[in-house]
Amino acid sequence: MLTTQALVGPGDRVVAITPLWPNLVEIPKIMGAHVECIELRFGPRGWTLDLDRLIARLTPDTRAVYINSPNNPTGWTLRADEQREILSHCRRQGTWVVADDAYERLYYDGDAAVAPSFLDLSDAEDRIVSTNTFSKSWLMTGWRLGWVVAPAELIPDLAKLLEYNTSCAPVFVQRAGVVAVSQGDAVIAHTLARYRRARDYLVGRLRAMPGIEVFAAPGAMYAFFRVAGVTDSLAFCKALVAEHGLGLAPGIAFGPEGEGFVRWCFASSESRLADGASRLERYLHAGAPTR
Numbered sequence: 468m469l470t471t472q473a474l475v476g477p478g479d480r481v482v483a484i485t486p487l488w489p490n491l492v493e494i495p496k497i498m499g500a501h502v503e504c505i506e507l508r509f510g511p512r513g514w515t516l517d518l519d520r521l522i523a524r525l526t527p528d529t530r531a532v533y534i535n536s537p538n539n540p541t542g543w544t545l546r547a548d549e550q551r552e553i554l555s556h557c558r559r560q561g562t563w564v565v566a567d568d569a570y571e572r573l574y575y576d577g578d579a580a581v582a583p584s585f586l587d588l589s590d591a592e593d594r595i596v597s598t599n600t601f602s603k604s605w606l607m608t609g610w611r612l613g614w615v616v617a618p619a620e621l622i623p624d625l626a627k628l629l630e631y632n633t634s635c636a637p638v639f640v641q642r643a644g645v646v647a648v649s650q651g652d653a654v655i656a657h658t659l660a661r662y663r664r665a666r667d668y669l670v671g672r673l674r675a676m677p678g679i680e681v682f683a684a685p686g687a688m689y690a691f692f693r694v695a696g697v698t699d700s701l702a703f704c705k706a707l708v709a710e711h712g713l714g715l716a717p718g719i720a721f722g723p724e725g726e727g728f729v730r731w732c733f734a735s736s737e738s739r740l741a742d743g744a745s746r747l748e749r750y751l752h753a754g755a756p757t758r
């Protein structure tokens with residue numbers, strides 16, 4: 468919100484890659500921007516980006532592009548070569564890159580354990596803002612603590628906006644953040660290994676269910692899967708929670724291209740995932756998708 472208040476005004480053009488955590492599409496709209504969504508595609512290799520299409524839509528009048536990688540809800544993750552191409556295009560025309568890096572430390576491909584970041588490719592003056600949070604990797608959801616990395620020219624405005632929005636994070640929460648960054652590496656490594664096992668277990672269970680199309684995502688903590696025959700994911704999820712006690716997020720919450728999909732957060736124990744999978748099986752067996 469602070470980043471958008473600093474960068475975006477009425478009538479500005481903003482591009483976002485979707486499906487996406489809805490805040491990143493709605494916040495620029497609150498500031499009066501026009502948001503164009505570039506959809507990821509769901510195909511035989513999972514969720515992918517048509518890079519040429521994105522670049523073509525990053526027109527010279529585009530104020531900012533919002534990219535969340537690894538992505539909530541799909542887990543899709545930008546490669547470094549794709550980031551390089553987006554960055555050089557944005558540099559040429561002065562477009563800001565707003566990178567929501569909330570899940571960068573929840574990355575399962577390769578040995579790096581941290582997803583490719585625009586910050587690795589950028590100079591101090593580049594028009595890149597990386598936003599981040601303690602919520603995911605440090606398991607501090609609800610603590611309302613995060614940070615931004617931004618070029619020096621933006622910091623005075625961000626400081627004012629912070630003052631006028633919340634003044635500051637509470638001191639005891641800041642202290643918790645200091646403990647998290649100074650002692651949290653082992654927790655992150657343990658969490659990553661746990662989530663990787665949880666992802667593989669859940670994807671295995673889902674793949675065995677008829678009508679479900681799912682891929683193991685390279686990042687984040689969700690399986691975003693298609694259920695054959697579902698045209699109203701909200702109704703599907705409401706009935707699932709009401710009748711079988713399993714709460715999943717409807718794909719439509721993440722944009723129209725998410726319709727027909729369901730998001731399952733696998734940041735959970737194997738026994739809970741096993742129980743949930745059995746509930747979903749019973750629901751599908753009872754003919755849920757035709758509701």
Ligand SMILES: Cc1ncc(COP(=O)(O)O)c(C=O)c1O
Nearest residue numbers: 488535539567569600602609613
């Ligand atoms: C992409 C993304 N960014 C940011 C956040 C928010 O994190 P916080 O708990 O710090 O508000 C989330 C939470 O779901 C998210 O998915």
